[in-house]
Amino acid sequence: MKHLDQYRRLLAHLRPYPRQVFYAYGSTLLAVGLNIAIPQLLKQAIDEGIASGSSRALLITALIILGVAVVRVIFGFAQRYYGEWLSFRVAYDLRNRFYDAIQRLPFSFHDRSQTGDLMSRATSDITETERFVGVGLLELSSTMLLLFGIIVAMVVEDLRLTGLALLPLPVLLYATIRFGNTVEPLFTKIQEQMGKLSTMMQESLTGIRVVKAFAREPYELEKFDRDNGEWYNRRFAVIRIWGNSWPFFNFLVAISVIILLWIGGPQAMNGTITVGSLFAMISYVLLLNNPVQRLGFTVNLAATAVASSARVFEIIDTFDELADKADAHSLEHVQGNVKFEHVSFAYREGGRPTLHDISFEAKPGQVVALMGPTGSGKSTITNLIPRFYDPIEGRVLVDDHDVRDLAIQSLRQQIGIVLQDSFLFSSSIADNIRYGRPEASDEEVIAAAKAARAHDFILHFSEGYQTKIGERGVTLSGGQRQRIAIARALLLNPRILILDDSTSSVDTETEHLIQQALEQLMQGRTTFVIAQRLLTLKNADQILVLDAGNVVQHGTHTELLAQPGLYRTIYDLQLKDQEESLVEEQRA
Numbered sequence: 001m002k003h004l005d006q007y008r009r010l011l012a013h014l015r016p017y018p019r020q021v022f023y024a025y026g027s028t029l030l031a032v033g034l035n036i037a038i039p040q041l042l043k044q045a046i047d048e049g050i051a052s053g054s055s056r057a058l059l060i061t062a063l064i065i066l067g068v069a070v071v072r073v074i075f076g077f078a079q080r081y082y083g084e085w086l087s088f089r090v091a092y093d094l095r096n097r098f099y100d101a102i103q104r105l106p107f108s109f110h111d112r113s114q115t116g117d118l119m120s121r122a123t124s125d126i127t128e129t130e131r132f133v134g135v136g137l138l139e140l141s142s143t144m145l146l147l148f149g150i151i152v153a154m155v156v157e158d159l160r161l162t163g164l165a166l167l168p169l170p171v172l173l174y175a176t177i178r179f180g181n182t183v184e185p186l187f188t189k190i191q192e193q194m195g196k197l198s199t200m201m202q203e204s205l206t207g208i209r210v211v212k213a214f215a216r217e218p219y220e221l222e223k224f225d226r227d228n229g230e231w232y233n234r235r236f237a238v239i240r241i242w243g244n245s246w247p248f249f250n251f252l253v254a255i256s257v258i259i260l261l262w263i264g265g266p267q268a269m270n271g272t273i274t275v276g277s278l279f280a281m282i283s284y285v286l287l288l289n290n291p292v293q294r295l296g297f298t299v300n301l302a303a304t305a306v307a308s309s310a311r312v313f314e315i316i317d318t319f320d321e322l323a324d325k326a327d328a329h330s331l332e333h334v335q336g337n338v339k340f341e342h343v344s345f346a347y348r349e350g351g352r353p354t355l356h357d358i359s360f361e362a363k364p365g366q367v368v369a370l371m372g373p374t375g376s377g378k379s380t381i382t383n384l385i386p387r388f389y390d391p392i393e394g395r396v397l398v399d400d401h402d403v404r405d406l407a408i409q410s411l412r413q414q415i416g417i418v419l420q421d422s423f424l425f426s427s428s429i430a431d432n433i434r435y436g437r438p439e440a441s442d443e444e445v446i447a448a449a450k451a452a453r454a455h456d457f458i459l460h461f462s463e464g465y466q467t468k469i470g471e472r473g474v475t476l477s478g479g480q481r482q483r484i485a486i487a488r489a490l491l492l493n494p495r496i497l498i499l500d501d502s503t504s505s506v507d508t509e510t511e512h513l514i515q516q517a518l519e520q521l522m523q524g525r526t527t528f529v530i531a532q533r534l535l536t537l538k539n540a541d542q543i544l545v546l547d548a549g550n551v552v553q554h555g556t557h558t559e560l561l562a563q564p565g566l567y568r569t570i571y572d573l574q575l576k577d578q579e580e581s582l583v584e585e586q587r588a
Ligand SMILES: Nc1ncnc2c1ncn2[C@@H]1O[C@H](COP(=O)(O)OP(=O)(O)OP(=O)(O)O)[C@@H](O)[C@H]1O
Pocket: 111, 347, 348, 354, 372, 373, 374, 375, 376, 377, 378, 379, 380, 381
């Protein structure tokens, strides 16, 4: 079978739990054994009780059947209990491994992936997989065991009659396998569609303000309805195949019964076999009725699990191209020297380079301002320092170590990042500030917030530092969020800093506070700043002027202003206006 490897891999998830597997499968085996015993008991009741008129034999058999039924209930419970236990445990393990992969995988992976699709794999696909690995697999094993046990019991009873009665069996097995192979690719399509729906849901939730602002709710609804309808059609197609198949499965069982009556009936009449024996044979075949009816369901589960687990494993197996080397060097005491040596970079392998042959050196404590038109590669340069991506040519060095030779965690712990749209988690303000250093004391958190000019507004909330941010808490303004992000970076006390000084969306008072906070943050650290403000540019030790991924000019504000080029053009067009307010600010 082509999916054998996939099943093997799924089964490997049961290996850590031998005790539970033993109980689950042990009770299944015993429950099946007891099921098979019942027709024998009935045979005895007929042949030794009814036929010979012994009510005592009948009573004893009835009591034994009662005992068997009670014990079977206990095994049935154990089977269910441990089956569910295994289901949830496998789901727990898979979900953890999936989350671990998502945390571990580099930016390039997240650039390619859609959040909604990943969410759908983490929820719907793992649920489909867990249902099979625990309960589904037990049920399938139970059916197979029962089938095998019944064949053996029937052969012992009467070989020739068994051969005839089970003639439809190969058809049943063939139809089951064919059914599984037909529905499996359909399930892959169903789960892919579910991924698409989740992506759409996630996007419209994230962008709900845009949807409402443009009054596009009807359009979004129609788009969603179309894809939801497609999901329904795909799901229904499977149900149709299933619906067409299982009555057919039951029909095959009915044929076996007919054969038994047709051939075995006359034999019982002429005494070749006993009536009890014929009854037992028919009971055996009828025992198959329920499992065969559920066979479609279990095969369905198996097929979904193959499709879904493939989607889960695809993420878990994704190669992490940025994984630490075996002999990765751990960065301990950093000076903060950052050097780019002939660095070229492309976001996609084989794609057009975004950066071309960039070289410069930032000495410890220097401020390097990056400026240039939108899309010129400013953020891309800053992405290479914490090794969010690797260059395609050249080297990025921190304190003369190629960042590819460093343990990535140790490198990133030395780098603080404050961007314009800093993300905050939905937890307390204090927890957000200590995100990079969970062990920081309350005093340190407060000191960082004070330096980031955030302390005062935090104290205005009734719960102060314990105020919850986000969906179940307060909504912070852009300027407040940025100052929390600055405090978060300050607490990390990084040697290298990456920040964006644009504060366009806030009032002048807040802008002033943010500037003060940023200046405090920059002190004594090697800083890369995506510069929008004249003051930042004037204070920078060096300015890299970028255009279409090339450094077209390099120098200080005074040097660059003195020569013709992009810097002077941008200065004339955008920055000159700030000169006046700067003079006023300095005067004040
Ligand atoms: N994750 C990504 N995947 C693919 N291409 C990207 C990615 N991020 C940026 N780019 C592309 O790389 C180029 C440089 O982008 P970058 O964000 O570095 O520019 P920027 O100078 O910071 O622009 P802005 O001032 O508008 O933020 C752009 O053409 C952009 O489309």
